[in-house]
Amino acid sequence: MLALTTPYQTIFHRWPASLKVVMLLTFTTGLMLIQTQTLLLCAVGLPFCLIASQGRRYLWFSLKLLRPLWPFVAIILIWHFYTADLQSGLFIIFKLAAAFTFANLVTTTTSLADFSLLIEKAMAPFDKNGAQAKKLGLMIALTLRFIPVFIERASLLRLAHRARSSKHGTWRIIFPLALSALDDAEHVSEALNARGGAAPR
Amino acid sequence: MDKNVVLVSLFAAVIAALGLIPKITLISGVPITAQSLGVMLCGTILGARAGAQAALLFLVLTALGLPLLAGGRGGLAVFASPSVGFLIGFPIAAFVTGWSMQHLARFSIGPASALAALLGGIIALYIPGVIGLSIMIDKPLLASLALVAPFLPGDVIKVILCAVITRAIYTARPQMVLAKSLQSAPDAAAQTAENPPQKDIAR
Numbered sequence: 001m002l003a004l005t006t007p008y009q010t011i012f013h014r015w016p017a018s019l020k021v022v023m024l025l026t027f028t029t030g031l032m033l034i035q036t037q038t039l040l041l042c043a044v045g046l047p048f049c050l051i052a053s054q055g056r057r058y059l060w061f062s063l064k065l066l067r068p069l070w071p072f073v074a075i076i077l078i079w080h081f082y083t084a085d086l087q088s089g090l091f092i093i094f095k096l097a098a099a100f101t102f103a104n105l106v107t108t109t110t111s112l113a114d115f116s117l118l119i120e121k122a123m124a125p126f127d128k129n130g131a132q133a134k135k136l137g138l139m140i141a142l143t144l145r146f147i148p149v150f151i152e153r154a155s156l157l158r159l160a161h162r163a164r165s166s167k168h169g170t171w172r173i174i175f176p177l178a179l180s181a182l183d184d185a186e187h188v189s190e191a192l193n194a195r196g197g198a199a200p201r
Numbered sequence: 202m203d204k205n206v207v208l209v210s211l212f213a214a215v216i217a218a219l220g221l222i223p224k225i226t227l228i229s230g231v232p233i234t235a236q237s238l239g240v241m242l243c244g245t246i247l248g249a250r251a252g253a254q255a256a257l258l259f260l261v262l263t264a265l266g267l268p269l270l271a272g273g274r275g276g277l278a279v280f281a282s283p284s285v286g287f288l289i290g291f292p293i294a295a296f297v298t299g300w301s302m303q304h305l306a307r308f309s310i311g312p313a314s315a316l317a318a319l320l321g322g323i324i325a326l327y328i329p330g331v332i333g334l335s336i337m338i339d340k341p342l343l344a345s346l347a348l349v350a351p352f353l354p355g356d357v358i359k360v361i362l363c364a365v366i367t368r369a370i371y372t373a374r375p376q377m378v379l380a381k382s383l384q385s386a387p388d389a390a391a392q393t394a395e396n397p398p399q400k401d402i403a404r
Contacts, residue, residue, distance in 0.1 A: 092339045
């Protein structure tokens with residue numbers, strides 16, 4: 001399964017996931033509260049400096065992750081250009097970019113397994129004998145397995161449709177697709193049941 | 202119980218898989234995706250509780266760093282992006298869709314799911330979505346609403362699709378449409394005298 005973790009090793013990979021998440025929450029909260037210009041520039045610089053300290057390739061990798069933000073940047077710039085208040089527009093953009101980059105820093109250096117452990121730990125106080133955490137773990141595993149199965153089923157149906165029909169409109173496969181997915185779910189739940197159930201009490 | 206766990210996982214996977222359908226990014230930067238169709242289906246088929254759970258499970262997987270959002274986005278950063286309100290809105294939308302579905306017993310399945318998807322998948326999704334956008338880009342609510350308004354035609358298409366799919370599933374596998382079986386008896390009793398409860402023909 002594809003993940004967003006970076007292929008480049010960094011020092012942050014060795015930091016505990018809980019520390020990174022707490023740092024992220026502190027950073028984004030702090031960012032919201034900042035009003036003065038110098039403080040903002042320092043705060044914005046922080047995630048980029050942290051990333052840059054781990055080498056040029058990782059910096060480039062992280063900068064590329066900023067791409068989804070550009071339409072927002074364009075809107076904000078246009079808006080503030082018309083209201084002749086470019087400075088506060090830049091403020092917003094910097095804050096967005098800094099929060100986004102810091103969050104990406106945490107995501108790209110923390111493995112799925114570490115995150116799952118973190119969730120399990122966070123759930124522990126509300127969770128007698130770990131049944132809820134186990135259930136969540138099972139659901140995550142099932143979902144991750146269902147995604148490729150569902151995509152595979154869709155492409156098979158598309159091929160079958162193309163082979164037998166001269167009509168356009170692959171959207172028609174949506175009905176057999178939905179039904180076969182539900183039938184799969186039925187089979188899986190029977191199989192689970194036969195093996196002792198999802199959350200044995 | 203087991204069936205619920207499996208169905209919730211399946212629908213989380215359906216939301217994820219719908220993200221693979223190529224997205225169209227609007228000028229405002231919020232992409233048009235098929236994913237909200239998945240959220241609507243969670244509600245119309247699984248009902249309020251399980252539907253919201255499926256949408257929540259999808260969000261958990263996204264936050265864990267899986268690139269499941271349309272366009273291969275994911276990770277904690279999407280919760281720091283301007284579309285955060287729409288993401289938080291996913292479970293709310295699924296819940297409202299499911300809740301409406303469960304309380305629209307007097308309509309037949311098609312119109313009921315269309316109305317439920319409209320209430321949940323559009324109205325309940327846009328309220329947190331627009332608020333989130335307005336906070337993140339620091340613009341008034343009305344301006345933010347105008348920025349996302351171009352989505353609405355696409356959403357109407359998704360509402361219709363959702364109703365058609367839900368109806369097809371109900372025809373072929375009635376026992377799978379949990380929302381329908383959750384349409385509670387107290388609700389039927391609550392119906393006023395001028396609208397006496399009628400038996401659903403399809404049942």
